[in-house]
Amino acid sequence: MNTDTPITWPSADFSRVPFAIYHDRALYELEQERVFKGPVWNYLGLEAELPKPGDFITTRVGDVPVLVNRSQKGVIHAFINRCMHRGAELRRETCGNAVLHTCVYHQWNYTLEGNLRGVPFANGVNGVGGLPPDFKKSDIKLHELKIAIYKGVIFGSFDESAEPLHDYLGAAVRGEIDRLFSKPIRVLGYQRQRIGGNWKLYNDNVRDPNHGGLLHMFHATFGLYRLSQVGGARMDERHRHNISYNSLGSDDAKAQADGYSGMAKVFQPDYQLKDMRMLSNRQEFPDKVTLVILSIFPNCVIQQIANSLCTRQIRSHGVDEMELYWTYFGYEDDDKSMTEHRIRQSNLVGPGGYISMEDGEAVEIVHRATLRQLDKHARVEIGGTGEIKDSPGLVTEVPIRGFYSYYHELMGFEPASSDARA
Ligand code: FES
Ligand SMILES: [Fe+2]
Incomplete structure (x- = not known):
């Protein structure tokens, strides 16, 4: 593989992750082809964002801008958001409603099916200039992605050979989507966040149940998530996706006392909030x-934290920068009080969220400290080494090994050797 620095995986069970993968520019270019344009399904958005014909959103697959719209016939299409004339970004808004997409540069315009419809001054002026006689408008279409929708969640793929979305997600992930999208949703709002680190570091972060009760003081202190609670992590059969889950209030008192003793910076049992509604969970699912x-390879997270529901899209912006795009939602049948509660709890996450503010920082401090350590590697052993399998409990990071086992295969790395673990 043509990378800027030689990259070797020192351990066949992916319990060592080479730091070079977060910094290698040539590898980043290959990832755009082999991961984001490879046989995967990328999260694009939610059907609820496009209720009416003509509705559109702009999104991204890796670093490729993508435009998703609903046609007049009600069909959802996704295109590379690039004008077929000289390549300008066609839609610059984040969302809207339109009959046509008109490029700002020279006003070429396209139908919602992606067909070129109009070119200004096509015949020039008084027969001078304009398009050549062999120009055929009907030959020009926006580059369309294959799309598939599961329970209103829209995924797109550049690769015709991608397996059906149903199989790609697998039963466990479908089950979680079924749970969270069991009834019509309503989008409540968005946040966007730039993080100075490689996009895979965020995938690591969301597949790391262990950090949730250690990095996040708010979680541990107020009990929304502690390592001493009932929970775990479950992967799909290929280990590329992961579901981490827990139950508030299920603490094992002894485990809590033993585990958090002496960790005053993480766990402050005496802290109170002036408005404790931030912490309340209104039971709405038929389980505890x-x-x-829920992390779906390669660019999607779907979250329930108490009553705060959202999707998080991971967008790469070069090897050392990423964006998180947060879409908050509730259900169409929420009453006013529930909607207010969800909006209140939306402050738990996002760029300044009481919990997830630290995740952006975690990505950045790893990115920074590993920049000149390209021959070294991360240790990923918590929860066990060897075979990648679900492990009960929250003190685990096995799903990170799962992510890299699939990433490694997709990228076509040489098989990892198992003799150089240090
Ligand atoms: S680049 Fe779009 S019309 Fe020219
Ligand atoms: Fe986190």
């Missing part, structure tokens, strides 16, 4: 699970 972080 109060937190779910």
Whole structure:
């Protein structure tokens, strides 16, 4: 593989992750082809964002701008958001409603099916200039992605050979989507966040149940998530996706006392909030699970933290920068008080969220400290080494090994050797 620095995986069970993968520019270019344009399904958005014909959103697959719209016939299409004339970004808004997409540069315009419809001054002026006689408008279409929708969640793929979305997600992930999208949703709002680190570091973060009760003081102190609670992590058969979950209030008192003793910076049992409604969970699912972080390879997280529901899209912006795009939602049948509660709890996450503010920082401090350590690697052993399999409990990071086992295969790395673990 043509990378800037030689990259070797020192351990066949992916319990060592080479730091070079977060910094290698040539590898980043290959990832755009082999991961984001490879045989995967990328999260694009939610059907609820496009209720009416003509509705559109702009989104991204890796670093490729993508435009998603609903046609007059009601069909959802996704295109590369690039004008077929000289390549300008066609839609610059984040969302809207339109009959046509008109490029700002020279006003070429396209139908919602992606067909070129109009070119200004096509015949020039008084027969001078304009398009050549062999120009055929009907030959020009926006580059369309294959799309598939599961329970209103829209995914797109550049690769015709991608397996059906149903199989790609697998039963466990479908089950979680079924749970969170069991009835019509309503989008409540958005946040966007730039993080100075490689996009895979965020995938690591969301597949790391262990950090949730250690990095996040708010979680541990107020009990939304503690390592001493009932929970775990479950992967799909290929280990590329992961579901981390736990139940608020299920603490094992002894485990809590033993585990958090002496960790005053993490766990402050005497802290109170002036408005404790921030912490309340209004039971709305037919189970005791109060937190779910569902990570879908390669760019999607779907979250339930108490009553805060959202999707998080991971967008790469070069090897050393990423964007998180947060879409908050509730259900169409929520009453006013529930909508207010969800909006209140939306402050738990996002760029300044009481919990997830630290995740952006975690990505950045790893990115920074590993920049000149390209021959070194991360240790990923918590929860066990060897075979990648679900492990009960929250003190695990096995799903990170799962992510890299699939990433490694997709990228076509040489098989990892198992003799150089240090
Ligand atoms: S680049 Fe779009 S019309 Fe020219
Ligand atoms: Fe986190």
